[in-house]
Amino acid sequence: MSRRTRYFEKFPLTEYNGRPALNILKRVAFNENVRNFITAFYTHTLPADEKIENVAYNYYDDVDYDWLIYHANDIIDPYYQTALTYDDFDNFIISKYGSLQRAKRKTIHYKNSYEGDQQILSTSAYAALQTGQKKYYQPVLSQVGIAGYDRAEIDFITSTNKIESFDLVTSSGDFIDNEVVVRDDDESTFAEISWSNTSSMIIQHVRGDFSSNTNYTITGEESGVAATVNAETYSLLNEVIPPAEQVFYSPVSFFEYEEELNEERREIYLVQSDYKEKLNDQLKELMK
Numbered sequence: 001m002s003r004r005t006r007y008f009e010k011f012p013l014t015e016y017n018g019r020p021a022l023n024i025l026k027r028v029a030f031n032e033n034v035r036n037f038i039t040a041f042y043t044h045t046l047p048a049d050e051k052i053e054n055v056a057y058n059y060y061d062d063v064d065y066d067w068l069i070y071h072a073n074d075i076i077d078p079y080y081q082t083a084l085t086y087d088d089f090d091n092f093i094i095s096k097y098g099s100l101q102r103a104k105r106k107t108i109h110y111k112n113s114y115e116g117d118q119q120i121l122s123t124s125a126y127a128a129l130q131t132g133q134k135k136y137y138q139p140v141l142s143q144v145g146i147a148g149y150d151r152a153e154i155d156f157i158t159s160t161n162k163i164e165s166f167d168l169v170t171s172s173g174d175f176i177d178n179e180v181v182v183r184d185d186d187e188s189t190f191a192e193i194s195w196s197n198t199s200s201m202i203i204q205h206v207r208g209d210f211s212s213n214t215n216y217t218i219t220g221e222e223s224g225v226a227a228t229v230n231a232e233t234y235s236l237l238n239e240v241i242p243p244a245e246q247v248f249y250s251p252v253s254f255f256e257y258e259e260e261l262n263e264e265r266r267e268i269y270l271v272q273s274d275y276k277e278k279l280n281d282q283l284k285e286l287m288k
Contacts (some may be wrong), residue, residue: 041072046083046266055268060276068276071271083265093255102221105180105190105253107205112136112156112242113250120148130244159242160204160250163194167233169215171198172226179222183208193220199226202237205251210234 023200038226056066066078075081084092090100097103120140121129126149129137136156137149175181175196181203183189189208193201203210212231219226271279 022210041269041271044268044270045266048086051085052078052082052268055270057271065280066277068271068279069268072271081265083189083262088260089259091194093258095242096258098222100255102180103258104253106178106192106219106254107160108249108254108257109252110158110161110249112154113241114151114153114248118152120150122148125149127270132242132245133248136245136248158240158249161239161246162206162236163202163204163238163240164191164206164210165202165233165235165237166210168198169198169228169230171228173223173225174198175201175220175225176223179220181220183210184217184219184226190221200233205264207251211236213240214236 046052046055047238048244052069053063053066054091056069057063060068068079069075071243093100093103097106121137123146126134126137136152138152139146140148140150175193175198178192178194180190180192186208189210191203191206191210194204195202210229211234212229215228215231217228
C-alpha cells in the first residue's frame with residue numbers, strides 16, 4: 001500500500017447505499033480543532049522535488065504525520081491537491097492533454113499582461129494614449145502629485161483575441177473540435193478550431209496571420225488532417241480585443257494555467273511540531 005493511500009486509513013468506515021465507505025466528513029470536526037491552533041501555524045514552500053511525506057519525515061520525524069499536513073491544508077485528495085514534482089507534472093500534462101506541446105499551444109483565455117512590465121509613462125505619454133488604452137495604467141503618486149503612470153494590476157480577462165473564418169478548397173478528412181491547426185508555411189501561425197466541416201472553418205485564439213493573397217495549407221495537430229485554405233474567402237468575424245489594446249494582453253496556455261495551479265499548491269501550512277501529539281490524540285478520539 002502506498003504512503004498516500006495510507007492517509008485514508010485515518011477515516012472510519014460508514015455505510016453508504018448499502019456498501020462500506022470512508023466517512024470523510026469526520027475531517028470537518030477535526031479541522032475546526034486544528035484551526036484553534038492557528039497561532040501555531042507557519043508557512044512552508046515545497047521545493048520542486050519535495051513531497052508531503054518528505055516534509056512529514058523531516059519536520060515531524062515520522063512520515064505517518066503526513067495526515068496532519070493534509071488536514072491543516074484542507075487537502076482531501078493527496079493525489080491531485082498537492083504540488084507535483086517536475087517529472088510528475090509533465091506526466092500529468094501529457095496524460096491530460098496528449099503532449100506538452102499541445103498543452104502549450106492550446107489557449108484557455110487572454111489576460112492583461114501587466115506582470116513584468118516595469119515601464120513608467122510620463123504624464124505626457126499617458127495623455128497621448130489612444131482611446132481604451134488608459135484603463136491599463138494607474139497613477140504613480142509622489143509628494144508633489146502624479147509622477148507618472150505604471151501598469152494597473154487589474155486582471156482583465158477575455159475568452160479569446162479574435163475569431164476568423166475561411167473556406168477550404170480540399171480537405172483530407174474531418175478535423176477534431178478545438179484542435180490546433182497550423183499554417184504549413186509558417187509554424188508560428190496557429191489557431192484553435194471553433195467549428196469546422198470539410199468545406200469551411202471558424203478559428204479562434206489566433207496567433208500569427210491567416211490572411212493571405214494566395215491559397216495555403218493547414219494541418220491539424222491532433223487529427224493530422226491537411227486542408228487547403230481558399231485565401232479569397234478569409235474573413236475577420238470578430239476582433240474581440242480591439243487592435244489598440246492587443247499589446248496589453250497575452251494568451252494563457254493550458255500548460256501555463258496548470259503550472260500556476262501547481263505552483264500555488266507549493267505554499268502550505270505546517271502546524272508546529274510541539275502540537276503534533278495533542279492533535280494526534282484528538283484525531284484518534286474524533287475518529288472513534
